[in-house]
Amino acid sequence: MTFLSNLRRWPQASLQRRLLLFVVLPMLLLVGLAIRFGLALTSELVSNSMRTDLELIGRAIRVPISDALLQQDLVAINAHLESVFTIGRVYGASVYNTDGRLVAATGVTERDLSDSELASEVVRTGLQQDGYHSVSGQSLFSHFLPVIDRSGQIHGLLQISRKGSDFEQSLDRMSTLAWMSWVALALLSLLIMWRGHQRAIGQPVHQLVDSMRKVAAGNSKHRASLEGPAELAEVAAGLNQMLDDMAVAQSQLQSQQAEQQRMQQQLKKQETMAAIGQVVSGVAHELGAPLSVIDGRAQRLLRLQQDEDSQRQLEAIRGQVQRLSRMVKQLQAFAHTPVASWQTISLPELLQQALTSISFELQPGDAEPQLLAPCPALVLTLDPDRFELALVNGLRNAVQAARSEVLIQVISDPHSLTILIEDDGPGLPTGQAAADVMQPFVSTKPQGQGTGLGLAIVQQILQEHQGSVQLSNKTQPNQEVTGCRLSLTLPFATMKEPQP
Secondary structure, three states: OHHHHHHHHHHHOHHHHHHHHHHHHHHHHHHHHHHHHHHHHHHHHHHHHHHHHHHHHHHHHHHHHHHHHHOOOHHHHHHHHHHHHHOOOOOEEEEEOOOOEEEEEEEOOOOEOOOOHHHHHHHHHOOOEEEEEEEOOEEEEEEEEEEEOOOOOEEEEEEEEEEHHHHHHHHHHHHHHHHHHHHHHHHHHHHHHHHHHHHHHHHHHHHHHHHHHHHHOOOOOOOOOOOOOHHHHHHHHHHHHHHHHHHHHHHHHHHHHHHHHHHHHHHHHHHHHHHHHHHHHHHHHHHHHHHHHHHHHHHHHHHHOOOHHHHHHHHHHHHHHHHHHHHHHHHHHHOOOOOOOOEEEEHHHHHHHHHHHHHOOOOOOOOOEEEOOOOOOOEEEEOHHHHHHHHHHHHHHHHHHOOOOEEEEEEEOOOEEEEEEEEOOOOOOOOOOHHHHOOOOOOOOOOOOOOOOHHHHHHHHHHHOOOEEEEEEEEOOOOOEEEEEEEEEEEHHHEEOOOO
Protein backbone atom coordinates (compact mmCIF):
# COMPACT_ATOMS: atom_id res chain seq x y z
CA MET A 1 0.00 0.00 0.00
CA THR A 2 2.88 2.37 0.83
CA PHE A 3 4.60 1.63 -2.47
CA LEU A 4 1.40 2.30 -4.42
CA SER A 5 0.74 5.52 -2.55
CA ASN A 6 4.31 6.64 -3.14
CA LEU A 7 3.99 5.68 -6.80
CA ARG A 8 0.78 7.71 -7.14
CA ARG A 9 2.47 10.64 -5.44
CA TRP A 10 5.67 10.28 -7.49
CA PRO A 11 4.80 12.92 -10.15
CA GLN A 12 4.69 15.51 -7.37
CA ALA A 13 8.00 14.30 -5.90
CA SER A 14 10.12 17.04 -7.44
CA LEU A 15 13.35 15.87 -5.77
CA GLN A 16 12.98 12.33 -7.13
CA ARG A 17 12.09 13.70 -10.56
CA ARG A 18 15.18 15.91 -10.62
CA LEU A 19 17.35 13.06 -9.36
CA LEU A 20 16.01 10.85 -12.18
CA LEU A 21 16.34 13.50 -14.90
CA PHE A 22 19.74 14.90 -13.95
CA VAL A 23 21.53 11.88 -12.48
CA VAL A 24 20.05 8.49 -13.34
CA LEU A 25 19.02 9.12 -16.97
CA PRO A 26 22.34 10.76 -17.96
CA MET A 27 24.17 7.85 -16.33
CA LEU A 28 22.04 5.32 -18.23
CA LEU A 29 22.53 7.28 -21.46
CA LEU A 30 26.29 7.20 -21.01
CA VAL A 31 26.14 3.46 -20.32
CA GLY A 32 24.00 2.95 -23.46
CA LEU A 33 26.46 4.93 -25.57
CA ALA A 34 29.29 2.92 -24.10
CA ILE A 35 27.50 -0.31 -25.00
CA ARG A 36 26.82 1.00 -28.51
CA PHE A 37 30.46 1.90 -29.11
CA GLY A 38 31.56 -1.31 -27.41
CA LEU A 39 29.43 -3.40 -29.75
CA ALA A 40 30.80 -1.56 -32.77
CA LEU A 41 34.33 -2.10 -31.54
CA THR A 42 33.57 -5.74 -30.80
CA SER A 43 32.19 -6.19 -34.33
CA GLU A 44 35.38 -4.73 -35.75
CA LEU A 45 37.53 -6.91 -33.52
CA VAL A 46 35.58 -10.05 -34.46
CA SER A 47 35.86 -9.20 -38.15
CA ASN A 48 39.59 -8.71 -37.80
CA SER A 49 39.87 -11.93 -35.81
CA MET A 50 37.94 -13.87 -38.43
CA ARG A 51 40.00 -12.30 -41.19
CA THR A 52 43.19 -13.13 -39.34
CA ASP A 53 42.09 -16.72 -38.77
CA LEU A 54 41.31 -17.26 -42.43
CA GLU A 55 44.56 -15.57 -43.43
CA LEU A 56 46.58 -17.86 -41.18
CA ILE A 57 44.79 -20.91 -42.50
CA GLY A 58 45.40 -19.77 -46.09
CA ARG A 59 49.08 -19.07 -45.47
CA ALA A 60 49.46 -22.48 -43.88
CA ILE A 61 48.26 -24.36 -46.96
CA ARG A 62 49.19 -21.92 -49.71
CA VAL A 63 52.73 -23.22 -50.34
CA PRO A 64 51.80 -26.93 -50.53
CA ILE A 65 48.85 -26.09 -52.75
CA SER A 66 51.13 -23.99 -55.00
CA ASP A 67 53.49 -26.96 -55.48
CA ALA A 68 50.61 -29.36 -56.10
CA LEU A 69 49.02 -26.90 -58.55
CA LEU A 70 52.26 -26.69 -60.54
CA GLN A 71 52.36 -30.47 -60.70
CA GLN A 72 48.64 -30.67 -61.51
CA ASP A 73 48.24 -33.02 -58.53
CA LEU A 74 44.52 -32.66 -57.77
CA VAL A 75 44.60 -35.32 -55.10
CA ALA A 76 47.20 -33.41 -53.12
CA ILE A 77 45.28 -30.17 -53.64
CA ASN A 78 42.06 -31.70 -52.31
CA ALA A 79 43.92 -33.23 -49.38
CA HIS A 80 45.32 -29.85 -48.43
CA LEU A 81 41.91 -28.21 -48.85
CA GLU A 82 40.23 -30.80 -46.67
CA SER A 83 42.84 -30.28 -43.98
CA VAL A 84 41.52 -26.77 -43.24
CA PHE A 85 38.32 -28.24 -41.80
CA THR A 86 40.35 -29.71 -38.93
CA ILE A 87 41.88 -26.31 -38.14
CA GLY A 88 38.87 -24.03 -37.76
CA ARG A 89 35.24 -23.44 -38.53
CA VAL A 90 35.66 -23.28 -42.33
CA TYR A 91 32.69 -23.87 -44.61
CA GLY A 92 34.49 -23.91 -47.91
CA ALA A 93 37.97 -23.94 -49.49
CA SER A 94 38.67 -23.63 -53.23
CA VAL A 95 41.59 -23.27 -55.66
CA TYR A 96 41.17 -21.32 -58.92
CA ASN A 97 43.46 -20.61 -61.84
CA THR A 98 44.30 -17.03 -62.76
CA ASP A 99 41.23 -16.88 -65.03
CA GLY A 100 38.93 -17.58 -62.12
CA ARG A 101 38.01 -21.11 -63.10
CA LEU A 102 37.68 -23.73 -60.38
CA VAL A 103 40.53 -26.20 -60.08
CA ALA A 104 39.64 -28.00 -56.87
CA ALA A 105 37.16 -27.35 -54.05
CA THR A 106 35.76 -28.73 -50.84
CA GLY A 107 32.74 -27.60 -48.87
CA VAL A 108 30.53 -24.72 -50.00
CA THR A 109 32.18 -22.86 -52.86
CA GLU A 110 31.66 -21.09 -56.17
CA ARG A 111 32.32 -22.60 -59.56
CA ASP A 112 33.48 -19.52 -61.41
CA LEU A 113 35.16 -16.32 -60.21
CA SER A 114 35.77 -14.80 -63.59
CA ASP A 115 33.27 -12.02 -62.79
CA SER A 116 34.45 -11.47 -59.18
CA GLU A 117 36.10 -8.10 -58.64
CA LEU A 118 37.84 -9.36 -55.48
CA ALA A 119 39.41 -12.25 -57.39
CA SER A 120 40.48 -9.98 -60.25
CA GLU A 121 42.00 -7.52 -57.74
CA VAL A 122 43.97 -10.28 -56.02
CA VAL A 123 45.36 -11.55 -59.37
CA ARG A 124 46.17 -8.01 -60.52
CA THR A 125 47.81 -6.70 -57.36
CA GLY A 126 49.02 -9.87 -55.68
CA LEU A 127 47.49 -8.69 -52.40
CA GLN A 128 45.03 -10.68 -50.32
CA GLN A 129 41.40 -9.53 -50.20
CA ASP A 130 38.28 -10.47 -48.24
CA GLY A 131 34.59 -9.65 -48.17
CA TYR A 132 31.02 -10.84 -47.90
CA HIS A 133 29.20 -12.50 -50.79
CA SER A 134 26.28 -14.86 -51.32
CA VAL A 135 26.65 -18.47 -52.45
CA SER A 136 23.61 -20.75 -52.92
CA GLY A 137 21.54 -18.39 -50.79
CA GLN A 138 24.04 -18.32 -47.91
CA SER A 139 26.02 -15.28 -46.78
CA LEU A 140 29.72 -16.14 -46.72
CA PHE A 141 32.81 -14.28 -45.62
CA SER A 142 35.65 -15.23 -47.99
CA HIS A 143 39.35 -14.58 -47.81
CA PHE A 144 41.31 -14.62 -51.12
CA LEU A 145 45.05 -15.24 -51.25
CA PRO A 146 47.19 -15.41 -54.41
CA VAL A 147 48.93 -18.76 -55.04
CA ILE A 148 52.56 -17.91 -55.87
CA ASP A 149 55.24 -20.21 -57.19
CA ARG A 150 58.81 -20.15 -55.94
CA SER A 151 59.75 -17.59 -58.57
CA GLY A 152 57.10 -15.21 -57.29
CA GLN A 153 54.66 -15.61 -60.18
CA ILE A 154 50.89 -15.84 -59.48
CA HIS A 155 49.55 -18.98 -61.05
CA GLY A 156 46.38 -19.48 -59.01
CA LEU A 157 43.94 -18.18 -56.43
CA LEU A 158 43.04 -19.67 -52.98
CA GLN A 159 39.61 -18.93 -51.43
CA ILE A 160 38.67 -19.88 -47.86
CA SER A 161 35.10 -19.10 -46.68
CA ARG A 162 33.14 -19.00 -43.42
CA LYS A 163 29.45 -18.43 -42.93
CA GLY A 164 28.63 -14.80 -42.30
CA SER A 165 25.64 -15.88 -40.25
CA ASP A 166 27.96 -17.33 -37.60
CA PHE A 167 29.53 -13.98 -37.07
CA GLU A 168 26.22 -12.16 -37.24
CA GLN A 169 24.59 -14.56 -34.75
CA SER A 170 27.50 -14.14 -32.39
CA LEU A 171 27.21 -10.38 -32.62
CA ASP A 172 23.43 -10.58 -32.23
CA ARG A 173 23.77 -12.67 -29.11
CA MET A 174 26.37 -10.33 -27.76
CA SER A 175 24.24 -7.28 -28.62
CA THR A 176 21.12 -8.85 -27.08
CA LEU A 177 23.02 -9.74 -23.92
CA ALA A 178 24.52 -6.24 -23.75
CA TRP A 179 21.20 -4.44 -24.15
CA MET A 180 19.42 -6.80 -21.76
CA SER A 181 22.17 -6.05 -19.26
CA TRP A 182 21.62 -2.35 -19.92
CA VAL A 183 17.87 -2.70 -19.31
CA ALA A 184 18.53 -4.69 -16.14
CA LEU A 185 21.03 -2.04 -15.05
CA ALA A 186 18.47 0.68 -15.76
CA LEU A 187 15.77 -1.06 -13.73
CA LEU A 188 18.19 -1.80 -10.93
CA SER A 189 19.41 1.79 -10.96
CA LEU A 190 15.83 3.09 -10.81
CA LEU A 191 15.04 0.74 -7.95
CA ILE A 192 18.20 1.69 -6.07
CA MET A 193 17.52 5.37 -6.73
CA TRP A 194 13.92 5.10 -5.53
CA ARG A 195 14.67 3.02 -2.43
CA GLY A 196 17.83 4.94 -1.59
CA HIS A 197 16.11 8.27 -2.02
CA GLN A 198 13.09 7.06 -0.04
CA ARG A 199 15.16 5.87 2.93
CA ALA A 200 17.98 8.40 2.88
CA ILE A 201 16.23 11.60 1.74
CA GLY A 202 12.58 11.08 0.84
CA GLN A 203 11.30 10.00 4.25
CA PRO A 204 13.15 12.73 6.23
CA VAL A 205 12.03 15.34 3.68
CA HIS A 206 8.44 14.08 3.90
CA GLN A 207 8.60 14.25 7.71
CA LEU A 208 10.03 17.78 7.55
CA VAL A 209 7.35 18.91 5.08
CA ASP A 210 4.67 17.27 7.24
CA SER A 211 6.02 19.14 10.29
CA MET A 212 5.88 22.42 8.37
CA ARG A 213 2.28 21.71 7.34
CA LYS A 214 1.31 21.00 10.95
CA VAL A 215 2.91 24.25 12.06
CA ALA A 216 1.21 26.12 9.21
CA ALA A 217 -2.11 24.58 10.32
CA GLY A 218 -1.69 26.23 13.72
CA ASN A 219 0.04 23.56 15.82
CA SER A 220 2.80 25.82 17.16
CA LYS A 221 3.82 23.25 19.81
CA HIS A 222 4.84 20.66 17.19
CA ARG A 223 8.57 20.16 16.68
CA ALA A 224 10.29 18.52 13.70
CA SER A 225 12.26 15.29 14.09
CA LEU A 226 16.06 15.64 13.92
CA GLU A 227 16.52 12.26 12.17
CA GLY A 228 17.94 11.93 8.68
CA PRO A 229 20.93 13.47 6.86
CA ALA A 230 22.94 16.14 8.63
CA GLU A 231 21.71 18.87 6.26
CA LEU A 232 18.03 18.03 6.82
CA ALA A 233 18.64 17.65 10.56
CA GLU A 234 20.18 21.12 10.54
CA VAL A 235 17.12 22.48 8.70
CA ALA A 236 14.81 20.75 11.21
CA ALA A 237 16.86 22.15 14.10
CA GLY A 238 16.60 25.62 12.57
CA LEU A 239 12.83 25.20 12.23
CA ASN A 240 12.55 24.07 15.86
CA GLN A 241 14.71 26.98 17.01
CA MET A 242 12.57 29.39 15.03
CA LEU A 243 9.41 27.92 16.60
CA ASP A 244 10.98 28.16 20.07
CA ASP A 245 11.94 31.78 19.44
CA MET A 246 8.43 32.49 18.17
CA ALA A 247 6.95 30.83 21.27
CA VAL A 248 9.21 32.91 23.53
CA ALA A 249 8.37 36.08 21.60
CA GLN A 250 4.66 35.27 21.74
CA SER A 251 4.90 34.60 25.47
CA GLN A 252 6.73 37.87 25.98
CA LEU A 253 4.17 39.67 23.84
CA GLN A 254 1.32 38.16 25.86
CA SER A 255 3.08 39.12 29.08
CA GLN A 256 3.59 42.65 27.79
CA GLN A 257 -0.04 42.85 26.71
CA ALA A 258 -1.18 41.54 30.09
CA GLU A 259 1.11 44.01 31.87
CA GLN A 260 -0.09 46.83 29.64
CA GLN A 261 -3.70 45.86 30.33
CA ARG A 262 -2.97 45.68 34.05
CA MET A 263 -1.30 49.09 33.97
CA GLN A 264 -4.21 50.53 32.03
CA GLN A 265 -6.65 49.10 34.56
CA GLN A 266 -4.49 50.40 37.40
CA LEU A 267 -4.28 53.82 35.77
CA LYS A 268 -8.03 53.82 35.24
CA LYS A 269 -8.51 52.76 38.84
CA GLN A 270 -6.16 55.49 40.04
CA GLU A 271 -7.99 58.06 37.97
CA THR A 272 -11.30 56.84 39.38
CA MET A 273 -9.96 56.86 42.93
CA ALA A 274 -8.52 60.33 42.41
CA ALA A 275 -11.91 61.58 41.27
CA ILE A 276 -13.60 59.81 44.20
CA GLY A 277 -11.00 61.27 46.56
CA GLN A 278 -11.74 64.78 45.37
CA VAL A 279 -15.49 64.25 45.83
CA VAL A 280 -15.01 62.58 49.22
CA SER A 281 -12.70 65.35 50.41
CA GLY A 282 -15.28 67.98 49.46
CA VAL A 283 -18.16 66.07 51.02
CA ALA A 284 -16.23 65.41 54.25
CA HIS A 285 -15.29 69.08 54.51
CA GLU A 286 -18.89 70.21 53.99
CA LEU A 287 -20.24 67.68 56.51
CA GLY A 288 -17.68 68.36 59.24
CA ALA A 289 -18.89 71.80 60.33
CA PRO A 290 -22.66 70.99 60.45
CA LEU A 291 -21.99 67.83 62.44
CA SER A 292 -19.90 69.75 64.95
CA VAL A 293 -22.74 72.28 65.33
CA ILE A 294 -25.34 69.56 65.77
CA ASP A 295 -23.21 67.76 68.37
CA GLY A 296 -22.60 71.02 70.27
CA ARG A 297 -26.29 71.97 70.30
CA ALA A 298 -27.30 68.46 71.39
CA GLN A 299 -24.73 68.58 74.20
CA ARG A 300 -26.05 71.97 75.38
CA LEU A 301 -29.66 70.76 75.32
CA LEU A 302 -28.58 67.66 77.23
CA ARG A 303 -27.30 69.83 80.08
CA LEU A 304 -30.54 71.85 80.16
CA GLN A 305 -33.01 68.95 79.95
CA GLN A 306 -33.87 67.05 83.11
CA ASP A 307 -36.44 64.74 81.50
CA GLU A 308 -35.02 61.22 81.09
CA ASP A 309 -36.78 60.63 77.80
CA SER A 310 -35.42 63.86 76.38
CA GLN A 311 -31.92 63.02 77.58
CA ARG A 312 -32.19 59.55 75.98
CA GLN A 313 -33.28 61.10 72.67
CA LEU A 314 -30.46 63.64 72.79
CA GLU A 315 -27.92 60.91 73.58
CA ALA A 316 -29.21 58.99 70.56
CA ILE A 317 -28.75 62.11 68.45
CA ARG A 318 -25.19 62.54 69.72
CA GLY A 319 -24.49 58.87 69.05
CA GLN A 320 -25.58 59.18 65.43
CA VAL A 321 -23.61 62.40 65.09
CA GLN A 322 -20.50 60.66 66.41
CA ARG A 323 -21.11 57.82 63.97
CA LEU A 324 -21.35 60.29 61.15
CA SER A 325 -18.25 62.06 62.43
CA ARG A 326 -16.30 58.80 62.34
CA MET A 327 -17.47 58.24 58.81
CA VAL A 328 -16.36 61.75 57.88
CA LYS A 329 -12.95 61.07 59.43
CA GLN A 330 -12.66 57.86 57.41
CA LEU A 331 -13.57 59.72 54.25
CA GLN A 332 -10.97 62.35 55.07
CA ALA A 333 -8.39 59.67 55.82
CA PHE A 334 -9.14 57.94 52.50
CA ALA A 335 -8.76 61.21 50.61
CA HIS A 336 -5.67 62.20 52.62
CA THR A 337 -2.50 63.26 50.82
CA PRO A 338 0.14 60.45 50.78
CA VAL A 339 2.76 60.27 53.50
CA ALA A 340 4.72 63.48 53.76
CA SER A 341 5.88 63.60 57.41
CA TRP A 342 8.44 60.91 58.23
CA GLN A 343 9.35 60.67 61.88
CA THR A 344 11.11 58.25 64.22
CA ILE A 345 8.98 56.59 66.87
CA SER A 346 9.26 53.46 68.99
CA LEU A 347 6.99 50.56 68.11
CA PRO A 348 5.64 50.06 71.66
CA GLU A 349 4.68 53.76 71.87
CA LEU A 350 2.95 53.68 68.48
CA LEU A 351 1.05 50.51 69.33
CA GLN A 352 -0.04 51.93 72.71
CA GLN A 353 -1.36 55.09 71.05
CA ALA A 354 -3.45 52.95 68.71
CA LEU A 355 -4.82 50.89 71.62
CA THR A 356 -5.68 54.07 73.51
CA SER A 357 -7.47 55.52 70.47
CA ILE A 358 -9.54 52.40 69.90
CA SER A 359 -10.44 52.17 73.60
CA PHE A 360 -12.54 55.36 73.31
CA GLU A 361 -14.75 53.63 70.72
CA LEU A 362 -15.36 50.44 72.67
CA GLN A 363 -18.94 49.77 73.70
CA PRO A 364 -20.06 47.54 76.56
CA GLY A 365 -19.62 43.93 75.52
CA ASP A 366 -16.96 44.68 72.87
CA ALA A 367 -13.77 42.59 72.93
CA GLU A 368 -10.79 44.61 74.15
CA PRO A 369 -7.60 44.11 72.06
CA GLN A 370 -4.83 42.30 73.95
CA LEU A 371 -1.11 41.78 73.25
CA LEU A 372 -0.10 38.12 73.20
CA ALA A 373 3.51 38.98 74.14
CA PRO A 374 5.51 42.10 75.02
CA CYS A 375 6.15 44.29 72.00
CA PRO A 376 9.80 44.27 70.72
CA ALA A 377 11.65 47.50 71.48
CA LEU A 378 12.09 48.55 67.86
CA VAL A 379 12.30 52.07 66.44
CA LEU A 380 10.39 52.80 63.24
CA THR A 381 10.79 55.59 60.72
CA LEU A 382 7.36 56.38 59.29
CA ASP A 383 4.41 58.77 59.43
CA PRO A 384 3.12 58.13 62.98
CA ASP A 385 -0.31 59.66 62.46
CA ARG A 386 -0.99 57.78 59.24
CA PHE A 387 0.32 54.46 60.54
CA GLU A 388 -1.61 54.87 63.80
CA LEU A 389 -4.71 55.44 61.68
CA ALA A 390 -3.98 52.13 59.87
CA LEU A 391 -3.65 50.30 63.20
CA VAL A 392 -6.85 51.88 64.55
CA ASN A 393 -8.83 50.91 61.43
CA GLY A 394 -7.48 47.35 61.60
CA LEU A 395 -8.32 47.08 65.31
CA ARG A 396 -11.77 48.62 64.77
CA ASN A 397 -12.53 46.09 62.04
CA ALA A 398 -11.43 43.22 64.32
CA VAL A 399 -13.42 44.52 67.33
CA GLN A 400 -16.55 44.85 65.23
CA ALA A 401 -16.17 41.25 63.90
CA ALA A 402 -14.96 39.54 67.14
CA ARG A 403 -17.15 37.48 69.41
CA SER A 404 -14.98 37.57 72.55
CA GLU A 405 -11.33 38.34 71.83
CA VAL A 406 -8.99 40.40 69.67
CA LEU A 407 -5.30 39.41 69.87
CA ILE A 408 -2.25 41.39 68.73
CA GLN A 409 1.11 39.80 67.97
CA VAL A 410 4.33 41.42 66.73
CA ILE A 411 6.80 39.28 64.71
CA SER A 412 10.15 40.63 63.55
CA ASP A 413 13.02 39.15 61.55
CA PRO A 414 16.08 40.59 59.79
CA HIS A 415 13.97 41.41 56.73
CA SER A 416 10.57 42.66 57.89
CA LEU A 417 8.21 43.52 60.73
CA THR A 418 4.72 41.96 60.86
CA ILE A 419 1.84 43.01 63.12
CA LEU A 420 -0.90 40.37 63.34
CA ILE A 421 -4.44 41.34 64.44
CA GLU A 422 -6.66 38.30 64.98
CA ASP A 423 -10.29 37.96 65.99
CA ASP A 424 -12.60 35.04 66.72
CA GLY A 425 -15.42 36.23 64.49
CA PRO A 426 -17.14 34.46 61.60
CA GLY A 427 -14.28 35.15 59.17
CA LEU A 428 -14.55 36.15 55.55
CA PRO A 429 -17.86 35.44 53.83
CA THR A 430 -17.88 32.25 51.77
CA GLY A 431 -16.95 32.89 48.15
CA GLN A 432 -15.60 36.39 48.77
CA ALA A 433 -11.88 36.98 48.20
CA ALA A 434 -9.78 39.00 50.62
CA ALA A 435 -8.66 41.31 47.82
CA ASP A 436 -12.29 42.21 47.15
CA VAL A 437 -12.96 42.99 50.84
CA MET A 438 -10.08 45.49 50.86
CA GLN A 439 -11.46 47.41 47.91
CA PRO A 440 -12.91 50.86 48.70
CA PHE A 441 -16.64 50.95 49.61
CA VAL A 442 -16.82 47.15 49.90
CA SER A 443 -18.14 46.08 53.31
CA THR A 444 -19.16 42.75 54.86
CA LYS A 445 -21.29 44.48 57.49
CA PRO A 446 -25.05 44.92 57.19
CA GLN A 447 -26.39 47.87 55.24
CA GLY A 448 -25.83 51.17 57.08
CA GLN A 449 -23.22 49.80 59.52
CA GLY A 450 -20.04 50.45 57.59
CA THR A 451 -18.53 52.59 54.87
CA GLY A 452 -16.29 49.91 53.40
CA LEU A 453 -13.25 52.20 53.76
CA GLY A 454 -11.54 50.78 56.89
CA LEU A 455 -9.44 48.06 55.24
CA ALA A 456 -9.00 50.17 52.09
CA ILE A 457 -7.42 52.89 54.25
CA VAL A 458 -5.16 50.29 55.92
CA GLN A 459 -4.00 49.02 52.53
CA GLN A 460 -3.48 52.54 51.24
CA ILE A 461 -1.32 53.55 54.23
CA LEU A 462 0.78 50.34 54.13
CA GLN A 463 1.43 50.85 50.42
CA GLU A 464 2.57 54.42 51.17
CA HIS A 465 5.13 52.87 53.56
CA GLN A 466 6.24 50.22 50.97
CA GLY A 467 4.52 47.57 53.05
CA SER A 468 1.78 45.04 52.39
CA VAL A 469 -1.53 43.86 53.86
CA GLN A 470 -2.93 40.35 53.91
CA LEU A 471 -6.36 39.26 55.10
CA SER A 472 -7.20 35.60 55.62
CA ASN A 473 -9.30 33.20 57.66
CA LYS A 474 -7.99 31.31 60.69
CA THR A 475 -8.82 27.65 60.36
CA GLN A 476 -8.57 24.50 62.46
CA PRO A 477 -7.08 21.24 61.08
CA ASN A 478 -10.64 20.21 60.18
CA GLN A 479 -10.92 23.36 58.03
CA GLU A 480 -13.35 25.00 60.47
CA VAL A 481 -13.10 28.81 60.36
CA THR A 482 -12.30 30.26 63.79
CA GLY A 483 -11.87 33.90 62.91
CA CYS A 484 -10.01 36.34 60.70
CA ARG A 485 -6.32 37.38 60.60
CA LEU A 486 -5.08 40.78 59.39
CA SER A 487 -1.34 40.93 58.68
CA LEU A 488 0.45 44.32 58.40
CA THR A 489 4.01 43.92 57.09
CA LEU A 490 6.67 46.65 56.91
CA PRO A 491 10.05 46.25 55.16
CA PHE A 492 13.31 46.19 57.13
CA ALA A 493 14.18 49.70 55.94
CA THR A 494 11.61 51.20 58.35
CA MET A 495 13.13 49.48 61.42
CA LYS A 496 16.22 50.00 63.50
CA GLU A 497 17.37 49.12 66.98
CA PRO A 498 16.85 51.81 69.66
CA GLN A 499 19.86 53.95 70.56
CA PRO A 500 21.20 53.49 74.14
